[in-house]
Amino acid sequence: MSKIRRRQRPADYIPRGRKLALESLEPRRLLAIDFDLLKDINPTERPGTSFTIEIAEVGSTAFFVATPPQYGLELWKSDGTDAGTVLVKDIRAGSPGSFTFTSPIGSSVSNWLTNVGGTLFFVANDGGTGPELWKSDGTAAGTIRIKDIFPGLDGSNARYLTNVGGMLYFSANDGASGHELWKSDGTEAGTVRVKDVRAGANGSSIPSLTDVGGTVYFRANDGVSGEELWKSDGTEAGTVRVKDIRAGATGSALFSLANVGGTLYFNANDGVSGAELWKSDGTEAGTVRVKDIRAGSSGSSPRDLANVEGMLYFSASDGVVGSGLWKSDGTEAGTVLVKGVNVSFSSLSTNVAGTLYFIANDGASGFELWKSDGTEAGTVRVKDIRAGAVGSAPSLLTNVGGTLYFIANDGVSGSEVWKSDGTEAGTVLLKDIRPGASSPVPSLLTNVAGTLYFKASDIASAYELWKSDGTGPGTVLVKENANRPGNSNPRYLTNVEGTLYFNAAYELWKSDGTEAGTVLVKDIRVGTGGSSPLYLTNAGGMLYFVATDGATGRELWKSDGTEAGTVLVKDIVVGPGDSSPYYLTAVGGILHFRVNDGVSGYELWKSDGTEAGTILVKDIRAGSLDSSPRHLTNVGGTLYFSANDGASGGELWKSDGTDAGTVRVKDIRAGANASGPISLTNVGGTLYFNAFDGVAGLELWKSDGTEAGTVLVKDIRAGSGSSTFRHLTSVEGVLYFSTNDGVGGYELWKSDGTEAGTVLVKDIRAGSVGSSPRYLTNVGGVLYFNADDGVGGGELWKSDGTEVGTVRVKDIRVGGSGSYPASLANIGGTLYFSAYDGVNGVELWKSDGTEAGTQLVYDFTEGDGSSSPGWFAEVGGRLVVIALTPTYGIEPWVADLAPPLAGDYDVDGDVDGADFLLWQRQFGMPATPAGSGADGDANGSVDGGDLTVWESHFGEPAMVAAPALTASESIDAPDWAALDSIYAAGDFTTLFTEARSLRPQRRWRLAR
Structure with a gap:
């Protein structure tokens, strides 16, 4: 065996006893990379805004959810004064905040602020437990999570919070029973599931909770009778189905539950008469249809049920007069048409001092404000606010101290707040908060102790909390926030041939x-509106995206990076209508996507970048109905997707880009019911996906593109229950994913495509809760993810596919709270992510898979503020990160991706004794990926060559960056003479052993 060559040492080298004295350093953080602002794309200051999204009354205090930039969406309160409008508690540090604002498709989501006996209950996410039930007495100390109902990151997603006789009832998911009925008295012990109505993990849903005399009524699905009427007195035994209105599994589809004088009224369909008005006294016998308003099976569809002085009012259609206002005293004879007028189906009826106010359209004036005293003659339009057929479209009718407030648009002042005393003269604009016809719509009208609170935007302050005493001068902004930096909010970072687009x-x-090279490609929609480019996709070296220039609607565009070369590919729906291309996917340099041309519905199209070459591939569902292709995925040059041809339901399809070559792969669930393939993932040329065959539940499937080769891989959750797969990720030809087998909760699994090879990798959190792995990311053949072992909270983990090799990388936030790594990204073979260490806010971190090499990269905000970095990308050897800072808002930052210092195995910026220690610990171990850890020569293993690398660079760049040990600590240099004999022998199997005691002088000795 040849001797390993090593560099010559200087003549004055002393082989033993040399000490590397380390002096103590001033306390400071050594960050791994230095960032600069790439460009302040939008330097214009914006008006300060709290962006209020929900308001609730507790006594004389208005609680609301708002999002100043330094906090994110959090709970606030106000007594109506500037000084008294304050943050209650920063539940989740950083810009995301603890409250949910939008769903993935952008619709508002309630946080269920609910007053029960003077205590505010709500749903919030502290970043460690997911959305759970909280309460507040208005103080930071008194704002606490009541119970972690579903431990882990997912949370119980409590919803439908309802005060029933001083007890809070709600729907929640504990991870085992699905969404079921719960109740809470505000204590952890008193927060319990009332009953598991539908045994198993599917849950009974439990919406429409309604209080009738201290009994909660709701609709639920027990898995046998469909959705029917249930009630509960708060005990398991007292939680029962009231009546099976529509026998069988279909259910009566009841909704619009309303309490009128102690009787429950609602809309239900018995399968014979269609949707009609029903009532219930809580007994089966007393649950009856009030009247068959529209004879036959069509039903009158009663809606907008309102209680006015013990009389029920609602809208319905009898099939003769058409839509009209009705009332009922609970008897068939007393259920009568008040007036035939088109009533808005928008839950907008409001009782003010015994008069019903509602929205209606008489066919001439559009939707306007109406009122009724219960007689035909007394049912009249209050005022034609916007003359003509358009109507003022009133909304949010709100009673404050006997005065009706609402939103309306008179065509001159835009949408503003109005008030009415029930007369034409007394129905007036409260205040023109933002002059002009296109003002933003005020919302959240709420009565708080006789004062109207709402959200509105004037020219200066954007959306903020306002209040009114009913006069123009008394309608004022409650608290004005200071201006804040403008955001360009970069997103959808996409690298095309070495140029980063976004x-x-x-x-x-x-x-x-570079700053100079960061430029606007084209102002596609001139003016302030913006073209909002979406779905940026590289196909054959050309950038494709979806945008609107204001004239053509949302259509397909392309860009070669020049202004002249950034053009509309084709106006598929000619004019301002949207064709809305989606699922942009490149196959062999050709772009495939889903689009609606206004004729064939949503179908599969392709484009070669020319107008003539942008064509329908196949009208899978002939006619105007959609086949709705979705989840487009390229596997080896073949496009796979799910689609519905109108006969087989949503099934797996494939396409070679031609009409003839676009075919259904397999009817997995025979008949018209859909198997609903989702999560399509390419793993080494095989397609994996989730589907439901009607027998095995939603389980793991694979396909080679043939009917015979499209098979169930494994029924992980045996029977009809679904495993519900998440985060399918390919690593070295193996599929990794998170799933719930019904026993261990959501854990990490892998599959090689065989039933036997589809196995649990590790039960990270023993028991039924599960560790909820997420953000699965492949970096150099190692899988990284976020998981919660029940001890350390959500932290960074890695796996080589074995149980022993699935370990927590580092406890970034020591203790049980968890740092909850997110936005995991592989940049040049290094893992970057955001995490919260409990000190520095949510900031940028990186990891090489070792504890020492998992470090805070950069603190953009300094201190406990959070920059919440996301959208990581590499361009020109530089790392681009989108981050929020107090000075610049959300803008792009950049840093050089310099190679790590040779021999700096713990990546702390210097080559010192600590790197030698890491080499010694890892000696003889494989390095995955090569070059990680102490593999200094990147040959895939930690061996003597890596010691040579360390020795060659020892002391670089300077000892000022050495670990901050005390002055009394020192490190012995190795005995090079003794090592030479081992080098000569070529035997590295028993090289070094670390001394077990950690004394002030730390030493290493040769193993005997």
């Missing part, structure tokens, strides 16, 4: 990683 300030930008 959406910033709602237009298309590009960057080469």
